[in-house]
Amino acid sequence: MNDKTVPSPAAIKAWARLMRVSRQLVEKAEEALKTAGLPPLAWYDVLHELAEAGEGGLRPFQLIERTLFAQYNISRLLARLETDGLVEKLPVADDGRGQTIRISAKGRETRRRMWAVYGSSITQLVGAKLAPDELAMLSALLGRLRHP
Amino acid sequence: MNDKTVPSPAAIKAWARLMRVSRQLVEKAEEALKTAGLPPLAWYDVLHELAEAGEGGLRPFQLIERTLFAQYNISRLLARLETDGLVEKLPVADDGRGQTIRISAKGRETRRRMWAVYGSSITQLVGAKLAPDELAMLSALLGRLRHP
DNA sequence: CCTGGATTGATGCAATTGCATCTATCTAGA
DNA sequence: TCTAGATAGATGCAATTGCATCAATCCAGG
Numbered sequence: 042m043n044d045k046t047v048p049s050p051a052a053i054k055a056w057a058r059l060m061r062v063s064r065q066l067v068e069k070a071e072e073a074l075k076t077a078g079l080p081p082l083a084w085y086d087v088l089h090e091l092a093e094a095g096e097g098g099l100r101p102f103q104l105i106e107r108t109l110f111a112q113y114n115i116s117r118l119l120a121r122l123e124t125d126g127l128v129e130k131l132p133v134a135d136d137g138r139g140q141t142i143r144i145s146a147k148g149r150e151t152r153r154r155m156w157a158v159y160g161s162s163i164t165q166l167v168g169a170k171l172a173p174d175e176l177a178m179l180s181a182l183l184g185r186l187r188h189p
Numbered sequence: 190m191n192d193k194t195v196p197s198p199a200a201i202k203a204w205a206r207l208m209r210v211s212r213q214l215v216e217k218a219e220e221a222l223k224t225a226g227l228p229p230l231a232w233y234d235v236l237h238e239l240a241e242a243g244e245g246g247l248r249p250f251q252l253i254e255r256t257l258f259a260q261y262n263i264s265r266l267l268a269r270l271e272t273d274g275l276v277e278k279l280p281v282a283d284d285g286r287g288q289t290i291r292i293s294a295k296g297r298e299t300r301r302r303m304w305a306v307y308g309s310s311i312t313q314l315v316g317a318k319l320a321p322d323e324l325a326m327l328s329a330l331l332g333r334l335r336h337p
Numbered sequence: 338c339c340t341g342g343a344t345t346g347a348t349g350c351a352a353t354t355g356c357a358t359c360t361a362t363c364t365a366g367a
Numbered sequence: 368t369c370t371a372g373a374t375a376g377a378t379g380c381a382a383t384t385g386c387a388t389c390a391a392t393c394c395a396g397g
Binding site for chain 4: 100101102112113115116117119120136138139140
């Protein structure tokens with residue numbers, strides 16, 4: 042049904058690089074966080090979205106859309122964040138099923154400390170390796186691969 | 190110690206795209222394999238390396254170097270592959286600790302069937318989205334981000 | 338030849354993920 | 368108003384991952 046014949050060598054090479062480099066970089070970033078005694082990247086992603094959302098917070102399904110995590114994964118991640126006091130779960134007025142997740146002051150502080158380490162990793166791993174115009178080119182090319 | 194100040198917006202954007210796109214693409218490829226009733230990507234990576242290695246096979250630690258999987262991960266993955274009859278574990282003559290892993294005929298067949306699906310995914314997700322020179326550019330840029 | 342340290346691979350146990358399914362609520366249409 | 372189906376989120380259970388550690392070699396220096 043969906044066969045475009047065999048991929049071109051150029052496509053295979055780009056794919057392989059993408060897989061390998063992204064794995065390497067994630068691993069490095071995770072390692073840096075762990076070494077600093079901080080939570081994993083997934084926590085950052087969620088705290089980041091919640092911090093951007095502000096006092097209004099976000100519904101879990103909105104976090105799913107933004108972070109691409111699976112539903113059950115978000116559900117449990119939020120439970121852990123709540124246990125650690127990094128977020129609060131609030132009932133929603135007009136929808137009895139749902140809840141609104143709001144980042145707490147402690148959550149903001151944790152996010153800030155994570156960013157000090159994470160941002161530094163980004164600088165080392167990407168910012169220091171490519172010139173600004175190359176970074177822009179890379180972003181543009183990757184942008185063309187979205188949404189499938 | 191290792192702080193280059195805050196990352197540039199261009200670096201942050203490239204990083205974010207890389208994280209997001211690679212996750213999306215892996216997910217799509219995994220999904221295609223699952224839908225076809227085939228094993229996950231990790232199995233392909235190992236079978237691919239073993240197929241390239243030929244009759245001589247590879248030592249587990251060589252697979253670790255090539256695939257970037259953790260040692261315990263390879264150890265267990267090989268156990269599963271052996272259970273399924275896709276690889277054989279052979280004792281090594283000059284090193285009593287180790288073993289050599291060799292792909293079986295069934296393993297080659299499984300790899301072939303996986304490639305039919307995986308290769309098609311690569312074509313759709315990458316090959317069809319960028320022109321050949323763009324693919325080359327992407328590979329080159331990603332190549333500059335390796336090894337850190 | 339011996340010994341301390343390094344290397345290779347496996348594994349017990351806890352945490353996380355994935356899958357399937359469940360409950361509760363909401364919404365649209367008869 | 369009632370009901371079938373959709374949506375939001377949680378959860379039991381199995382599989383996988385991560386961590387720490389272990390046993391079995393191997394190897395280099397004395």
